[in-house]
Amino acid sequence: MNIEKIECGGYRIGIPVPFPMKYVYCYLFKQDDGYVMIDVGLNYREARDAWLEIFDHLGLVPRDIHTIYLTHFHPDHSGLSGWMQQLTGAALYMHEVDAEMITRVWGEGSSQVEKMKEMVLQHGVPEDLADGIAEHMEKLHKNMLPLPFPNPIGDKIELGNKQWSVIHTPGHSAGHVCFYQEEEELLIGGDHILERITPNISVWPGASQHPLHEYIDSLRKVKAYSIQKIYSAHHAPVLNVGERIAELIYHHEERLAYIESLADHQTTYEIAKVLFSHRELNPHQWRFAIAETIAHLNYLEREGRILKHRQDPIVYVRYDSN
Numbered sequence: 001m002n003i004e005k006i007e008c009g010g011y012r013i014g015i016p017v018p019f020p021m022k023y024v025y026c027y028l029f030k031q032d033d034g035y036v037m038i039d040v041g042l043n044y045r046e047a048r049d050a051w052l053e054i055f056d057h058l059g060l061v062p063r064d065i066h067t068i069y070l071t072h073f074h075p076d077h078s079g080l081s082g083w084m085q086q087l088t089g090a091a092l093y094m095h096e097v098d099a100e101m102i103t104r105v106w107g108e109g110s111s112q113v114e115k116m117k118e119m120v121l122q123h124g125v126p127e128d129l130a131d132g133i134a135e136h137m138e139k140l141h142k143n144m145l146p147l148p149f150p151n152p153i154g155d156k157i158e159l160g161n162k163q164w165s166v167i168h169t170p171g172h173s174a175g176h177v178c179f180y181q182e183e184e185e186l187l188i189g190g191d192h193i194l195e196r197i198t199p200n201i202s203v204w205p206g207a208s209q210h211p212l213h214e215y216i217d218s219l220r221k222v223k224a225y226s227i228q229k230i231y232s233a234h235h236a237p238v239l240n241v242g243e244r245i246a247e248l249i250y251h252h253e254e255r256l257a258y259i260e261s262l263a264d265h266q267t268t269y270e271i272a273k274v275l276f277s278h279r280e281l282n283p284h285q286w287r288f289a290i291a292e293t294i295a296h297l298n299y300l301e302r303e304g305r306i307l308k309h310r311q312d313p314i315v316y317v318r319y320d321s322n
């Protein structure tokens with residue numbers, strides 16, 4: 001069991017995920033009238049068992065949880081939320097943009113898988129890899145069901161009988177939110193700022209086409225707050241907040257310069273092959289590699305540093321080599 005007491009009568013709880021980061025850290029806060037949960041996990045057996053064990057350990061029954069907040073819609077945070085809502089009867093709140101994405105991606109009659117395949121083909125991915133990407137996406141669907149019933153989140157929430165501000169931090173997802181407690185100088189940060197890895201910034205069909213611009217703006221937004229500690233959703237809490245934000249911005253600036261140098265009559269797939277040449281990628285990882293490379297290319301294009309030289313598949317050139 002992975003549980004630790006934190007400030008404001010809260011608990012930091014590691015719920016297993018079948019991904020390299022191993023855990024998604026979810027939070028429980030005791031209120032006068034029950035418990036509030038932040039993020040839930042992916043719907044698979046280990047995660048469900050982990051929660052039941054935690055409830056047992058804390059001596060609470062599922063009905064004690066009356067509210068669930070989601071930082072964003074990604075499966076490792078929201079996939080188990082429909083199951084949790086059924087179990088607890090809790091009301092669930094998240095940013096409306098991400099609530100819409102849940103329906104768009106996993107709702108009945110969703111065409112997200114076909115749209116994803118279309119997108120990667122347009123970016124030069126070979127047909128068999130595009131099929132593999134689509135297949136892997138289909139498989140993840142079962143870890144998202146049943147879907148939750150979300151309500152739009154407001155500007156303030158109560159956690160541990162204290163007021164927290166909801167800060168909209170688009171980038172990792174367009175409806176990503178963090179929660180800020182002013183007196184304690186604490187942030188519950190979701191995947192916005194992570195201690196060890198760079199949060200994935202990707203372009204997905206039907207979502208923002210400029211997530212990297214938004215992400216860098218959101219990093220600057222958070223930098224303006226006085227924060228001692230970020231409770232992130234993966235890895236250890238972040239204690240050197242200003243420094244970590246500067247590192248993340250620097251990482252993207254470096255990456256942008258490198259991708260710009262590679263954009264010499266190349267497709268996104270060809271550029272991604274160079275960027276990720278140090279690793280053997282499975283189709284799931286390829287989907288992220290392509291989507292992340294598109295995010296950087298869109299950034300460079302909007303800044304006037306590269307151009308689309310050809311369509312179908314899209315071929316990029318540097319502005320200065322055109």
Ligand SMILES: [Zn+2]
Nearest residue numbers: 074076191233
């Ligand atoms: Zn995550």
